Amino acid sequence: MKRSLARILATALLSALLSQPALAQQTQSPPQSTDTLIRNATILTITHGTLQNTDLLISKGKIAAIGKNLKAPDARVIDAAGRYVMPGIIDCHSHSMLDAINELTLAVTSMVRTGDVLNTTGAELYRELAGGTTTLNLLHGSGNPIGGLNTVVKIKPGRPLSEFLFPGATPGIKFALGENPKRSNSQVTPGTPRRYPATRMGVEEVIRDAFTRARDYQRGWAEYRASADQKGKIPPRRDLQLEPLVEVLEGKRFVHAHCYRSDEIVMLINIANEFGFKIKTFQHALEGYKVAKEIAQHGAGASVFADFWGYKIEAYDAIPHNAAILTRAGVVVSMNSDSDERARRLNIEAAKAIRYGDLTEEEALKLITINPALQLGIQSRVGSIEVGKDADLAIWTGHPLSVYSRVDTTFVDGVIFFDRQQDQARRAELQKERAQLEQAEPNRPGTGGRSPQTPRRRPSTNDDDDQWEGNQP
């Protein structure tokens, strides 16, 4: 009896540890917002230059004051002399938190929502905070010409999901062009038909067809609403697939379109112009540099990789100068991760745009701060250090564009969600806990047979869209 109780307890402890690793790594009780005075820092404001030896006051989750010799008697004081403060990094293309990425069964899946499958407990979130990243654009995968709806989140491990959701972010939707929606790199199960489309012609046709239907649907509602006497009139049947596309047509929902080749970028611009909507961002846009003029004319942004190339045929003409060429053409450019790994070091990815294409430091920093904020409709809240903006910040040991720098402390809404000193202080304790759990009877080796079940999770090494297609169980 006692034995089995111990067994149950140990199993419960183990599963608690396994399911909440992010929690285990940070503070035990949920961190509380405290007024904080960061003193003597070099502040990279992004929009108003670099301020030397400057103080920054965080109050009630907001940046309350920036200046010299600020006074705040009740605030916690952090001396940041010799260190840098920059806005929290915004990753405009992430699949963190998502327990499912691709609804692959249909070509148009605008009815599915990433917001329905969010896991707040993944270890990747804490690791991203430790790299100074505070905001993610969680996108559906790229297996469909028109994919599911996005979710913009602030990274706040330990908090309820509702606190992750970025208030006021413009809703978005994923589109995808090229090899992924064609499914050309995925294996077809024998005996099953291939999914339409299988060519770039088909991709265009699927998008055209969807927007044709959306326009009719929009008209149906407009006619219904316009009729003065609605008595006896039957409203159109709600269509969850077309509703988000009507929002696109009405400019209420941003299109984030995965694309590689220049011809398909131009194709989507043409469709958008024809139907009268805008593409907010071309995601990846590896060949964006070939049609920078067209992207700029359309008013679209681009969210690119720093230098990822050559992993498939449509990525063979990708060049690391892409961000610089697009920036010089007047396009709002961001640099994204599309990977739980790269999301930990987007600062270094941004620095590459100085090597390739000679962006200035400020332009490089914009790629991971104010520019992605603009692309997600959250520029009034985050992306730069200004009084009144959310206190989403990181303190760095050196200039964040240097490989030798690392993050000491990350704030989200004024709350410390990562602190290196605290992290290091807890390691011995966590190690002890792990050792104890390993010694717990159900976990001892030597009994043979099946090893304990571990929770099945999506692989986390590289979330690139291109890996995601077809590899899902």
Added chain:
Amino acid sequence: MNQEKRTTMTLLITLVILLLSVSALGQQIGNPATQQGGTPPRGTYAIRNARIFPVSGPPIENGTVVIRDGKIEAVGAGVTIPSGAQQIDARGLSVYPGMIDAGTSMGLVEVGQGAPGTVDTTEVGEMNPNAKAIIAIHPHSAHIAVTRVDGVTSALSSPTGGLIAGQAALINLLGTTPQEMALIPQAALVMNFPRTSRRGGDFGSEQQPDANLSETLTANERQVEQIRKLLRDAEAYGRAQDAYAKDKSLPRMNLDIVLESLVPYVRGERPVILRADREAEIRGAVRFAEEMKLKPIILGGDDAWKVVNLLKEKNVPVILTGILNLPMREDDAYDTLYENASKLQQAGVRFCISSGNSGAAVRNLPLYAGMAAAFGLAKEEALKAVTLYPAQIMNVADRMGSLEPGKIANIVVTDGDLLEARTHVRYLFIDGRAVPLSSRHTELNDAFKGRK
């Protein structure tokens, strides 16, 4: 353009080049096209007024590096410049040895997905000791120029599949034929030491827990036994061939090119690279190498920080490929792999840093070292970890890895710290040849950046 005009133009260009300071060297050498019929010639060069990082010694301010006949002739502050040397005024610039990545498959794969015809990393079957990377390295792969223009001048290119993957080649990233590129055509035997879980590479699937641990362990033991048997056969084969060479009255053995290829490795004359990441795999690999009297190098080494005592005691070096991997276990500290190099260095384990990438991203090698430096490794150590240390581990430190007289002139001249992402390479020498700073990427950039 007619012939006359063209001649005038050529003359003009030549004049302009002569008149311009030597800082225009990067543009004047060679055809800007990345695929050239021949490699640039060796010349005599003097890089002057530079900040020199010999790596083998302290930095030298205002120094000169002299290159002649493919070799470094002199390095120092008071060096005489040979007459006729092309001079490069490197005021404000820094000179480093070219970086070496010992964990790549450079030239064996061009496009990993959707173009299987360009992939030559993995032979059929488990035992392919005679699959030699040097046979299949594609000298005109776009990866090669893309990599070298960012300062990585040499790579160990390894086959990857099966239990015994094949033989790696150490190459310079310059040459028209694999043989021109080769520093050591057969540099190491590459083995994937049997493991209990799989961890993918670029696009591989991550660890899938095996259903039954004891079955997996038995299967692993069987695989180790398979390797053991093959290596023992090779030992016996070598002994028999030696005996026959001394005494022709003995029965003659037919040549066996597979066993033949293994002989230098089972005799410990050449190193054996064992891919191992987890603690148990690393321990298993070290024990196996000791038992078989191999000369082991661990490739991967994500858990090497847990095995420092054994690695130190057995003097087994590690090629760390996972610095920018996500930690293996969810409850690992966030910086577990960033700190790996620092922990090995402090414990006195020999190591070098690699990108572990097949080719396209090898140019990011300095950033792997930079990240290790951000997390505890001294900057000078980080620099050695991508220059001198890989040379030592591959047993070529007498020929490369630092700026010392007599070494191969693989030299990078930069406008800043070699490991910083923002630094530009200004001049590049491989094998004493001035290499143009063009690649598939610079060419596409040039072609499209001005499009109005």
